[in-house]
Amino acid sequence: MFCAFAVPDTPVEVLVDLLTKAKDIATANGSVPTELTDHLQRALDIATGLDDYLDKFTTPESEPLAELYEKTVSHDWDRVHKEGKTKFRLPKECITGHVEGQTLKTLVHISHAKRILEIGMFTGYGALSMAEALPDDGRLVALELEAYLKEFAQPIFDKSPHGKKIIVKIGSAITSLRELADAGEQFDMVFIDADKPNYINYYKCILDNNLLRLQGVICVDNSLFKGKVYLRDITDQNAVALKEFNDFVAQDPRVEQVILPLRDGITVVRRVSAAANITNDEVFRGVMGRSILDRMRLDGRVAYVTGAGQGIGRAFAHALGEAGANVAVVDIDPIKADTVVKELNLKGIHSLAVTADISKFEDVQRMMDCIVSKWGTVHIGCNNAGINMNSASEDTTLDEWDKTFSVNLRGTFMCCQAAGRVMLKQGYGKIINTASMASLIVPHPQKQLSYNTSKAGVVKLTQTLGTEWIDRGVRVNCISPGIVDTPLIHSESLKPLVQRWLSDIPAGRLAQVTDLQAAVVYLACDASDYMTGHNLVIEGGQSLW
């Protein structure tokens, strides 16, 4: 939030202060040419307008942050210091504020940080801004010297749904850092914003003790220190400390850094792996220089998922899209396919709804043509659509058998073949079929002969294609889920069986569709290239009992 300043606190505020003085002198002096006064006014307008403009065009702060700001700037910090409640007199200008808070929040989002360390919390504006960007299980440890500030911030943290992610540690930051290092803690992001002369000690302690993970980010506040770090004549002790700190970081081979000229300067430092003279192989550097999690990304890949209108297929479509792929959402029900496409669009995922009954040859061909004409190819095919009709074997009709097989096995084969033809031509592809735990055990007490045998067929289909096509770059694997909590099992006939199933599952619960998402991404990505014809069983241990 921009507010009139008593003491210029940033390079721009210093400029405004100096230009105002210069303009006042020029205006008062009748012999100064108007042109010079006009230039001064223009420079003043540009400098004065900047912070206001940044404030106006930055996403507004949340209500708890606005309250924290108001409470901080209206507090009588002199009085609490005189009353001995704080060791030091804390200027309200210490607060991080709106634009910088949103910058930190954005960096947390971009870096996907889950564990954050803040050195110097003050009233918690920066801490809460960053916590707002953390996932529900994220954590921010804030180090602060003054116990009074924890009491001050906590009631507002408690009002925010994100406040519970913040843990405040009172004491000298260097002692707390050593304790965190001894406890083997590690962070994805660190914000250094406490006493300036100790910045270098905090930084060294963080890097020397691996408190920052590889590729992790350190943000350093006040790194321009009102512009004094680049002025020749430095008398200010804090400015000297910052200058030496900046020099040290610039020479440190363990990091890359940039100073953002926002407010009083924020240095963003990224930890990189130092050039290795011990070893420099793919295990150390990552295959193609990509870390294992990067290698699971699917950016630029084209995928389709059949039966993606609900349940497992919908979860697969989201997972592949989140990992970066374009996703064709294929379903027999156009409304369901459209709904999932709308969901994916909301997440910025390129997607396409395709209506197809995969038991029909023409539909499978049309599905493939539609995807190829839209995106040029297919890299990932998830053949997931399936049906299950229950009947005792002596009563199973040929019609039920045929229907089950024509979707579950014949349909899956047709999809594999259509996708395989495109993939073999380009020498690359990943096919992931949805089989079932029923391919391994006979689930009971429900009777489902056609389903069990069709899914056993899907595993053999997968093994055969997986070995036949691997040398031409196409991998075929399948996932065998246990009993998944989808709308299918909430039918009146199956509902009473749930308790019975639970007693057969070592994990003590049914599978959620989200339990299967990492598997489909793994089988779709390059990291699983050596895997083919595999049946990846995810059943909470049920097939082992």
Ligand SMILES: C[S@@+](CC[C@H](N)C(=O)[O-])C[C@H]1O[C@@H](n2cnc3c(N)ncnc32)[C@H](O)[C@@H]1O
């Ligand atoms: C610039 S303020 C921090 C602003 C805060 N990051 C925010 O978002 O508003 C600096 C804070 O560092 C704290 N501090 C100063 N020296 C410290 C030390 N040695 N150990 C821990 N905290 C310290 C001060 O009490 C003060 O609250």
